Amino acid sequence: MITKTIPISKEAVLDLYIQDPAVSFQTYTKRPALIICPGGAYLIHATKEGEPVALNFLARGFHTFVLKYTVATDRLHPEKGVNVKLRYPAPSIELMEAIHLICEHADEWFIDSDAIFLAGFSAGAHVAGTVGYRWNDPELVSQLSFTPQGNELKPAGLVLGYPMVADNPGNFSCSAASSNIELVNQVLYGTQNPSLEQIESVKLKNYVQPQSAVPTFIWHSVDDSVVSPNLSLELAQTLMHNQINCEYHLFSHGGHGLGLANEDPALRVWPYLAEIWMKSLEKNNEYDS
Numbered sequence: 001m002i003t004k005t006i007p008i009s010k011e012a013v014l015d016l017y018i019q020d021p022a023v024s025f026q027t028y029t030k031r032p033a034l035i036i037c038p039g040g041a042y043l044i045h046a047t048k049e050g051e052p053v054a055l056n057f058l059a060r061g062f063h064t065f066v067l068k069y070t071v072a073t074d075r076l077h078p079e080k081g082v083n084v085k086l087r088y089p090a091p092s093i094e095l096m097e098a099i100h101l102i103c104e105h106a107d108e109w110f111i112d113s114d115a116i117f118l119a120g121f122s123a124g125a126h127v128a129g130t131v132g133y134r135w136n137d138p139e140l141v142s143q144l145s146f147t148p149q150g151n152e153l154k155p156a157g158l159v160l161g162y163p164m165v166a167d168n169p170g171n172f173s174c175s176a177a178s179s180n181i182e183l184v185n186q187v188l189y190g191t192q193n194p195s196l197e198q199i200e201s202v203k204l205k206n207y208v209q210p211q212s213a214v215p216t217f218i219w220h221s222v223d224d225s226v227v228s229p230n231l232s233l234e235l236a237q238t239l240m241h242n243q244i245n246c247e248y249h250l251f252s253h254g255g256h257g258l259g260l261a262n263e264d265p266a267l268r269v270w271p272y273l274a275e276i277w278m279k280s281l282e283k284n285n286e287y288d289s
Contacts, residue, residue, distance in 0.1 A: 001020055018109045037127045049257075096153050133214070158217065163227065208244065
């Protein structure tokens with residue numbers, strides 16, 4: 001197995017977990033890839049949403065990658081303060097650069113370049129979803145260090161866990177959601193008082209188009225006190241309205257920041273459900289449409 005870390009930008013890195021391609025004597029196989037974007041409110045990287053998830057899906061037959069995209073604070077060195085220059089969609093640009101890197105090394109790493117999936121949790125789901133629905137958006141593509149070839153940046157599908165897909169609605173007043181709102185606003189908008197136009201500009205459902213949006217798997221919990229589950233429902237409805245493959249699981253409990261949710265018998269099934277869904281796309285080649 002290959003494990004190493006590759007720089008993506010000045011501050012972002014990609015951790016690789018590449019399986020041995022040999023499945024028997026002189027028999028090799030290409031595998032699907034899963035790029036994982038941990039959450040953390042665009043401020044940190046949630047530990048439980050990175051390597052543990054990568055190792056879980058490695059055992060499910062995927063080559064896995066963890067993108068530690070640029071965030072606003074340094075968890076290990078808080079004395080550095082806040083990175084006031086960070087602006088969305090810079091982390092999603094880094095994810096697009098990571099996809100390109102993986103495509104360039106697809107043969108070397110025995111990756112099926114038509115089966116590169118993205119997974120994200122909370123704010124990491126916003127990073128992944130931005131690419132999933134805006135992979136060919138000139139506004140983003142113009143910021144890349146390379147010229148994309150064909151549909152190379154189009155993911156095979158998205159797996160979004162308790163995703164931040166928009167700003168919470170005004171009637172969502174749980175204190176857990178507002179503790180870092182000023183810093184999050186700084187990253188998303190560059191201001192503490194965003195306009196309606198700015199708020200709409202980060203809402204992922206506004207970018208769902210039938211000709212470009214990719215299949216999406218979403219799971220959330222009713223009692224999430226950080227991100228409103230209604231946002232996930234709205235995204236799922238938009239995807240269905242546009243006839244985009246969507247699998248949506250709303251659990252009756254769980255909260256936020258669960259990662260693999262190993263401690264909960266009801267919730268810990270989500271990786272299996274996501275695995276089956278992704279492999280069904282492989283079988284049907286829906287990512288080629």
